[in-house]
Amino acid sequence: MTLYKAPLDDQRFALFDVLDAETVLTRLEGGEGHTRDLLDAVLEEAGKLSEQVLAPLNESGDAEGCHYDKASATVTTPKGFKEAFKAFAEGGWAGLTMPEKFGGQALPAVMGTATTELFQSGNLAWSLYPLLSEGACHAMELHGSEEQQHLYLKPIVEGRWTGTMCLTEPQAGSDLGLLKTRAEPDGQGAYRLTGTKIFISAGEHDLAENIVHLVLARLPDAPPGSRGISMFIVPKFKVRADGSLGERNRVSAGAIEHKMGLHGCSTCVMNFDGAEGYLIGQPNKGLAAMFTMMNAARLAVGVQGLALAERALQNSLNYARERLQGRALSGPRYPDKPADPLLVHPDVRRMLLTQRAIVEASRSLVLYAALQTDIEARAKDTAERQKAGELLAFLIPIAKGVVTELAQECVKEALQVYGGHGYIVENGMEQFVRDARIITLYEGTTGIQAADLLGRKILQLKGVGFRHFLAEIEAFCKTHAADESLRGFVGPLAAGIKTWGELTLQLAQRIQANPEELGAAANDYLYYSGYLTLGYFLARGAAAAQKSHVPAPLRQAKHDTAMFYFARILPRIHAHKAALEAGVATLPELA
Amino acid sequence: MTLYKAPLDDQRFALFDVLDAETVLTRLEGGEGHTRDLLDAVLEEAGKLSEQVLAPLNESGDAEGCHYDKASATVTTPKGFKEAFKAFAEGGWAGLTMPEKFGGQALPAVMGTATTELFQSGNLAWSLYPLLSEGACHAMELHGSEEQQHLYLKPIVEGRWTGTMCLTEPQAGSDLGLLKTRAEPDGQGAYRLTGTKIFISAGEHDLAENIVHLVLARLPDAPPGSRGISMFIVPKFKVRADGSLGERNRVSAGAIEHKMGLHGCSTCVMNFDGAEGYLIGQPNKGLAAMFTMMNAARLAVGVQGLALAERALQNSLNYARERLQGRALSGPRYPDKPADPLLVHPDVRRMLLTQRAIVEASRSLVLYAALQTDIEARAKDTAERQKAGELLAFLIPIAKGVVTELAQECVKEALQVYGGHGYIVENGMEQFVRDARIITLYEGTTGIQAADLLGRKILQLKGVGFRHFLAEIEAFCKTHAADESLRGFVGPLAAGIKTWGELTLQLAQRIQANPEELGAAANDYLYYSGYLTLGYFLARGAAAAQKSHVPAPLRQAKHDTAMFYFARILPRIHAHKAALEAGVATLPELA
Incomplete structure (x- = not known):
């Protein structure tokens, strides 16, 4: 099994020494309590959950994968995922950065980013379930009516339900203007959605009682292209006014994808067959609404690059310390051993330092970007808020595009340190390479980030x-x-x-x-x-x-x-x- | 299924226009018949075999993989592999570059390289079985006694048997001086080999009647380190003087590895439990003997990089032509279609041209290197032979180290062209990435090539x-x-x-x-x-x-x-x- 130790000292150094986060955060509206002591304690707990609960399921989850049952159109996640999600929910992590009025803990966004790094290092496939929920929560927080927030947002914050984002269709990937899913008014204030979405992470699974899909679709009179897209809430089970679950809605997983990696994450084809949905936000403004969450989603994917690279680094460094092979160029360093450890070879150190430099720089970058989110939301000064928003917008394509690309190099070098042993499944390094390969693709390919x-x-x-x-x-x-x-x-x-x-x-x-x-x-x-x-x-x-x-x-x-x-x-x-x-x-x- | 069309025009351009191979080859000893017409015909046939027999088994072989039966210690290769090997043997490809006296066709090494590209593009996992045989053949051709050549080499050239190279042990990878497998004289001119070898490609399979292992081991009085290594022939079935198969030897596969890719290739743990073996070459000179084959083996791995990149390029170019997504930056290029093809985007062309440039340059490089092999072996002038050998030795680490590394970039970009669809197993691109990841590791990591x-x-x-x-x-x-x-x-x-x-x-x-x-x-x-x-x-x-x-x-x-x-x-x-x-x-x- 691969190692993982939550890099709390490195996170603290980045947060408190490099970025002076305590000073920044405690100056913000409602930030008086966000002291280093509190934040330290949160990191510590997140580290424990990741090390003890998530990390041990990383390889087993990859080997087992998700299973789709055609008859019931249900997905079984790998062994242990459900219990891990329960522990996550009970720890209050599902609502870490959500407002208290929804049952959240109202911690700063930067703490969401820091803890997300830990969870994603522990188990990237597993961590996508709560990550997608977080995206759906932000959308409902920003665009939902009070009733929608009460009915659909609160149970996710409480960790009872999860959420998804249903954007992509077979013919509409980077170019969402091409999407075809239709939403017809049912005459009673709701809509009937019909169409097929693909690549829907966490679209169907057995972790939670209900799944709230946020779906992009076209109203009957919508203009063509990206200006005719609206956003809808489509729950898996309809929800009664008292919050209890009603009948099954006409949305279901038609298949799950066979992917290079992230096997523990259920990536679904979702069929909407006249599913009942509720307009969220303004008609034809769905794409804009979705894009208000894009900064957070893209930053989180950048963090995935950091998270995978961190764990790969820990393992390759450990291997380089322990594996004896060859002698130092200037003569044996450990003449009493059959060979010197790999670490004596300068070229091996080059591979490790490449990873370390990219990991440490990436960590400061993503935490810095997350801090701008907090400043933008809660600085007392308007000009400061605006500046933070502008900085954040600028840094997002870098934090997503560059960190995910350089993460490919990091996991490649980490595997390379292992030599042929890196190619063997049981050593766990090849999983990092397979898991990492998606992050330059989803939430906008690198080409999309560059154009942005x-x-x-x-x-x-x-x-x-x-x-x-x-x-x-x-x-x-x-x-x-x-x-x-x-x-x-x-x-x-x-x-x-x-x-x-x-x-x-x-x-x-x-x-x-x-x-x-x-x-x-x-x-x-x-x-x-x-x-x-x-x-x-x-x-x-x-x-x-x-x-x-x-x-x-x-x-x-x-x-x-x-x-x-x-x-x-x-x-x-x-x-x-x-x-x-x-x-x-x-x-x-x-x- | 992924496309593959043998790039015969590109090969011909490289061979005959860039490298003037006909002039070079026909001037060599015994090369009068190696005219362009002949070589063209060989390429054409190899292309057919690859397109029609090997390429269709690439994805099915990956999905099915090899199966190991513990009770019988045997390996079943994926469906179709056996029939493909039969077609390969019947076509005379197993002895393409081997001397006529062993039943070979005595074609130039450069034709071996060119046809190997085609076979490896078609099915890299499958192609490792004949590739390992080729290495064993070269070793026996150079170092075997006449009797050994007759008994063990000829059946491989005829395509009835295969061969392996047994070098690596758990504690001895790049540092072969650490190897421990022992060879004790049995008092009757043979040896008893005891030890464990790992990462043995084609170590056990169902393609051929017998497998001839070339094994590095230590004689009882051997000096420590790399100067105490000898090479032995260890057949799976002992061979009687008349060439018929005798009893089963005490060498067997203890397991097969679970690997990131190359699932169709059986990578074995080989246990030698007092297996009967025969010294080949001089005692304690086994490493040097093995290294005489290293140029050919490393060049062949460089060709693997070219081969994977070529096929990935063909597919990503085709996808970029057909996938409609987004509009050209300077306005719609195909206003009557719902979107423009990906190919209109300059950044997509950048990804394709990166692949094309690396593929075309790599092809010329590996064919040029192979030509030096021919010149070194058969030029009429001693000085010319020596110069070719020196050029070849210089270029091998570049052809292996750089071509395999840049192939990683090529297959990555090819997958990237597909966007999220590249991550889906059925589209076939992720297999190229997984298969490619081994080539910077085996036959000497990139670090080893750089040091060389x-x-x-x-x-x-x-x-x-x-x-x-x-x-x-x-x-x-x-x-x-x-x-x-x-x-x-x-x-x-x-x-x-x-x-x-x-x-x-x-x-x-x-x-x-x-x-x-x-x-x-x-x-x-x-x-x-x-x-x-x-x-x-x-x-x-x-x-x-x-x-x-x-x-x-x-x-x-x-x-x-x-x-x-x-x-x-x-x-x-x-x-x-x-x-x-x-x-x-x-x-x-x-x-």
Whole structure:
């Protein structure tokens, strides 16, 4: 079985030393109680649940998978998943960040992100059930009527029910404007939904009494394309006014998908055969409503990359310590043993440090982004709220697109450290590679993230969030300009962001002349932005590690990780710069 | 089911236009008959076998896998594998490159490489059975006595038996010096072998009457480490002097591995319980004997990268043509359809061109390397033979290390083109990703290839092959210096190889001062070398496409692919240069 130990010290360092989360959070509206002591205690409990309940089910859940019974159209989840969900619900985790009026604990979003990392490291497949519920809750919190919130949101917060998001159809993936599911008024205030949705995570399962589907569909008079999409609540079991379960609704799983990984997560084809549904939010504004949850959903997928990479790193580091093979190049390091541990080989350390740098930088990035969510929602100052929202919008495609892509590299290197043993199922590393492969695809592929960053966040929104972020990095560089120990980071960072700004302007001009240039540059612009962003957070980590309370070995480790990154990973920006400057002429038409 | 069409035109272009293989081969000893007509006919037949027999079993073989029966210690291969092997044997493919005296067809090694690409694209898991046999044949051809060759080699060439290579043990992977399997003389000229081997591809199966294991083991008086290893022939069934099968030998499969992919290939734990074996070659020279086959084995694994990437490319290109999703950035290209095909998106073309460039360059590289095998074996001039051997030795770690690594990127991008549909088993793309993940591990991990390139081929052998290769590229650049249409390639190539030479010298000095620097630089040196090597072959492709008989669209395509590569892939050398110059100080010790 693979190891997993909740990386609480690393999380605390990122939260409290790098990001100063206690200061930020306690200044917010209603945040007086969000002290380090409280947050520490929450992390500790989440870590226990992940280590003791979720992590042990990760490999068994993958091996067993979900089972679909055609006759009853029901799905059985792997052994232990139901009990784990019960423990999760009883611990109050389902409503961690939800308002108290729905039975939630009203903790900051950043704590949702930090605990989600722990749960996802423990068991990514399992963690999708509550994650989808969280998305559905946010949608109902923002767009539902009071009655809808009472009937459908509260039971999810209490951990009795779960939720889904039903978007994709066979012909409508990235392009949701193509969706066809119809919603016809039933004359009594409700609607009859007919159509087929695919790739519906947690669409059917045995963890909860009821499932609340949030479904995108078209009203009869809806305009074509993405402006004619509305959102509906479609419960698996209809719900009586008193909250008790009524008859079975006409929505059911037609199949579950056979996937490369995430076998413990039931990914369903959902058939709506005149299912009863209730409009949520405004007619024809469903896509916009869905997109209000997109930041949270995409950030959570970025966290999945971090979570998988963290666990893969823990295991490959442990293997490199224990596996004896070969001798150090400068002579045996442990002459009394038959061979030296893998860790003596510089190239093995390169593979481990690559993972460590990406993991640590990614953690600071996603927690920073989550903090912006809290600031946007609850800062006392309007301007501060707005700025946080703009920063968040800018960082989301980076946190999703780049962290998930670099997570592929991390799990690949982790497996590679094992040599041939990495390919063997029982060693557990190949599961991380299989599980990770979905995260660059769902909630918007990397191409979609890249287009969002360059097309929407930079061009449409005139780079407002980008300018905040650049200013922040500039200020960091200025503050630490004279710091000898950060010299290797501040210089390249300052140079990098100068070029980043120039490239952005050049691209904007080029795209104005030919919109195809957007598609030709977006991917490399995303990576360019991502590598600088991660470098910034590692430099902040090295700076934060200088605080007097940080033990010397940790200080050294943070410095070393940043040094590794700046010397060996950040130079990739030069390759991406060349590629993004190459233009659409280098991507000729293909027959 | 995934598509596969044997890329015969691309193979012919690489062989005859880029590499001028007909001229090279017909000049060799015994090569008079190796005309283009003959070679074309061989390719055509191999293509048919792959398309019609092997390719249709690829997904079913993965789904079914191999089954191990504990009671009989036997392995059943997936449905159809046995019949496919029969067709392969009857077609004479088992002895394609083996001497006529053993029943082979004595075709050039380059034809073995070209047909192996086709078979591996069709069905990588299946193709490992004959591939391992080929390795065993080469070992017996080079090191076996005449009697051994007659008894054990000939039946494999005839396709009646298969062979294996038994190297790895639980504690001895990359470090074979640690192996423990013992071979005790039985007093009658034979030996009794005792020990456990793991990861033995094709170790047990139902495709053939007998299996000839080539086993590394220690004689009782052997010195410790890698200088005390001998090689033995251990047949599954003992063989009588007349070639008929005798009693069952005491070697058996104790289990088969559960692997990430290659499910159709039986990867066995082999138990030797006093199995009868026969020394092949000199005592204590087994490792050296095994290494004489290493070039061929590693090249074949490089070809696996090419083969998987080729098939993944064919499928993702087809999907991008057919899947309608979104609109072109500059306005609808097919306004009468509900959406434009994916191919209109520049970022999708980037993913496809990345694959195409790597596939085409890799194909030229592996065929070029294989041609050196032929020249080394059969050139009439001694100096020419030696030079070819030196070039080959230099290129092997690149052809293995870089082609297999970039194949990971290719299959990843191919899956990515499919979006979420790529994650679904039935679409077949995820199998390519799973199957591909082994090739950077077996026959020496990428780290081993990198150390071989920098440590052995550059430093120990004083870069003799490297200098031949540099001189060849320099000559190419000089020949085409004035060619306007190649300007974008010749300039960067000339600059790149100049830096390559300088970096190599600097590294040699630095490693002399501290051997740990070898391990710190090797991986990035491998990539640096690989990207330039692939660039050279794409530039040669663009130059070859100018020949008058090449149709204009093909000429344009070859130019476009090279242009894409030089603009968007080759700049990665700058990142690798920075990393390899960073030194071991940036890879600090890890606790």
